[in-house]
Amino acid sequence: MLRSKPYKVLVCLLFLATMCAADASAYSIIRASAVGSSDDLIVPGTPQDPARQEVSPKNLEVRPVVQATPAGDVKPARNTRHVRKVKPILKVRPVSQSAPQICASCFLPWPKEKGWQTDAEVLFARTKGKILWRRGSYWGYWGGYDGFQKAELDFNSDMGLPDHNAVGTFTISYRFRPKWSMRYSLMPMELKGTGIVGKTFVFGGNIYSLGQNTRIQWERWYHRAGLVYDPIRTYTGRVGVFGEYVRIDEKLAVIQVGCCGDTYNNELNMGMAGLEFERCLKTGRFCNTLSIQCRAGVAFLDQAFGSDVSTGLKYTVPLGNGRGGFVEGGYRYLTFKKGYSDAQKIDTCMDGGFLKVGLVF
Numbered sequence: 460m461l462r463s464k465p466y467k468v469l470v471c472l473l474f475l476a477t478m479c480a481a482d483a484s485a486y487s488i489i490r491a492s493a494v495g496s497s498d499d500l501i502v503p504g505t506p507q508d509p510a511r512q513e514v515s516p517k518n519l520e521v522r523p524v525v526q527a528t529p530a531g532d533v534k535p536a537r538n539t540r541h542v543r544k545v546k547p548i549l550k551v552r553p554v555s556q557s558a559p560q561i562c563a564s565c566f567l568p569w570p571k572e573k574g575w576q577t578d579a580e581v582l583f584a585r586t587k588g589k590i591l592w593r594r595g596s597y598w599g600y601w602g603g604y605d606g607f608q609k610a611e612l613d614f615n616s617d618m619g620l621p622d623h624n625a626v627g628t629f630t631i632s633y634r635f636r637p638k639w640s641m642r643y644s645l646m647p648m649e650l651k652g653t654g655i656v657g658k659t660f661v662f663g664g665n666i667y668s669l670g671q672n673t674r675i676q677w678e679r680w681y682h683r684a685g686l687v688y689d690p691i692r693t694y695t696g697r698v699g700v701f702g703e704y705v706r707i708d709e710k711l712a713v714i715q716v717g718c719c720g721d722t723y724n725n726e727l728n729m730g731m732a733g734l735e736f737e738r739c740l741k742t743g744r745f746c747n748t749l750s751i752q753c754r755a756g757v758a759f760l761d762q763a764f765g766s767d768v769s770t771g772l773k774y775t776v777p778l779g780n781g782r783g784g785f786v787e788g789g790y791r792y793l794t795f796k797k798g799y800s801d802a803q804k805i806d807t808c809m810d811g812g813f814l815k816v817g818l819v820f
Contacts, residue, residue, distance in 0.1 A: 565739045566694035567750060570819065571781045572637050578817030580628040582791055586650060587622065588614040588677075588807040590711065592723050594664050611804065612660055618675045618713055619654020626809065638689045642701070646681035662713050663721030672716045679709040683731065683767075697737045705729040705758050705765070707795060709807075725805055727797065729765065731758040737773070748775045752787065763797035769813070787815040 570576070589611040614620040632642040652675050659669045667673060685703025692698075707727040714720030733756030741749045750773045758765035771789015778784060791813045796806035 564694075565742045566748070567697060567737060567739050568746070568748060568775050568777065568783055568819070569694075570634055572634060574634050574781065574819065576630075576632045576634075576817060576819045578630050578785075578787075578815050580630070580813050580815040582626045582628065582809065582811055582813045584624055584626050584809040584811040585622055586614070586620065586624050586626075586677075586807075586809050588620075588805070590614070590662075590723065590806075591802065591804040592663055593661050593802045610660075611806075612662065614675070614677070614807075617657055617660060618652070619656075619673055620650060620652040620675050620677060624648075624650050632687070638692065640687045642683075642685060642687055642703070644683040646679075648677070648679045648681070650677045651675070656715070663723065665715070665719040665721050667713070667715050668718075671718070674714045674716065676712045677709070678711075679707065682706040685731070687735070695739045699735040699737075701731075701733055701735065701756070703731045703756070705731045723805075725797070727761050727763050727765075727795065729758045729760045729763060731756045731765075731767070733757060733767075740772075746777045749773070750775070752789075758795065761797070762799075763795060765793070765795035767791075767793040771813070771815075781820075783819040785817050785819070787813075787817070789813060 591611045628646045630644040634640040687701040689699045712722040735754040737752045753770040755768045769791040773787040775785040792810040794808040798804045
């Protein structure tokens, strides 16, 4: 009887084990696509009866979480197979603080306030001029080789002045406001020549005979000082208006060797108004700029008339810290004339190519 009890207990255990094995659900090990991340999201399918839906790899939909960075790049979660990266569109190329500035478009160098500019110019001029000056007993009629003489004398052919010379100009300007600047310019000149008189003429109170040797000396100090205002200034162009005071002191001395001589003095106090224009043509990678510059001024007052016109190409190179240097070359034309009376007139002209170098600081 004692032996039958263990058998009954064993039979009961076998029966319970069989029932538990029949009701147990089969299990499967599914490996997640992303491990070690709490942000991974697993979205199962939507069956009709969720309680009876079997969990299998086919019924799972794995969606990696997309993380956005402050720079604008889109980065998927780690350990994903498909990686897509979107770069933002940059309109301006970033420039390093230690590297030199990179210029991608055409623009003129922008002058800084309270900055200076100096330049020196050489004008390879063709000098021309005519003068009529008589005084004393020769101011009206003169009976001589040519009878009634009222012809103006030519500096070159009649007096022997050379017609090609190099003339220098020095300019300094100070910008005291973003659109306002002061400017002063000086052109000193001294020309000498010798020759043989081509015709008999009267200069001052003396007669210069045909075929005689003469010496001529022409001195001039041409001053300009005034203000420049830039009403229009953009990155690619500039338009300026200037008003200046013009002062001319000149002296023309003619000497006939072994005979006589006389000196003519002329002083002009005039005003000048004009326009200047500058336009960018091309800017290099390191902000070296090629531009075209034009300037035209008209002088008036003191019963005289004059003009100063120039145009040329300008090449500017930055030197850092708001400084720069430039080279300019082109053509310049300037003329001044005044008629005092029928016995006193003067008309001078210089024109030719010029070369200019300057510094901005």
